[in-house]
Amino acid sequence: MKARGFAVLALTSLIPGFAAIEPARAASFDGPWTVVIVTQSGNCDAAYSFPLRVSGGRVVSTGGAIFNGRISGGGGVSVAISSGGSSGRASGRLSGASGSGRWSGILNGARCSGRWEAHR
Known part of the structure; x- marks a missing residue:
């Protein structure tokens, strides 16, 4: 798996618009996570892996x-x-020490989509 800007693209957008965050419950997801993005459609690399952090219910980059x-x-x-020049959106759900969902975006001009998985 490759750690590249595409992974950034895929998780760059976990769709906005969720209900107000319950701070105490959202904080239970705080800490470091590893995210793997798998391409299922489009001309992008097969998979990407990258680290990120959740702090106070916010997704925070640990890379570029x-x-x-x-x-x-x-x-x-x-x-x-x-x-x-890459951008994307991702949505899904975390539960305990793992999570999964869907992503879509444009990486270096190629439109791609697929699934993502996260773990602590």
């Missing part, structure tokens, strides 16, 4: 990508990601 997203108290994930 810009993350803008939140984790709801119930574990709902909504994130937008950008890096250079």
Whole structure:
């Protein structure tokens, strides 16, 4: 698996618009996470892996990508990601020490989509 800006693209957008975050419950997801993004459609690399951090229910980049997203108290994930000319959105759910969902975006001009998985 490759750690690249595409992974940034995929998790860059965990879809905004979730209900208000319940701070105590959202904080239960705080800490470091590893995210693997798998391409299922489009002309992008097969998979990407990268680290990120959740702090106070917010998704925070630990690399070169810009993350803008939140984790709801119930574990709902909504994130937008950008890096250079790549951008994307991801949504899904965390539960305990793992999570999964769907992503889509444009990486270096190629439109791609697929699934993501996260673990602590």
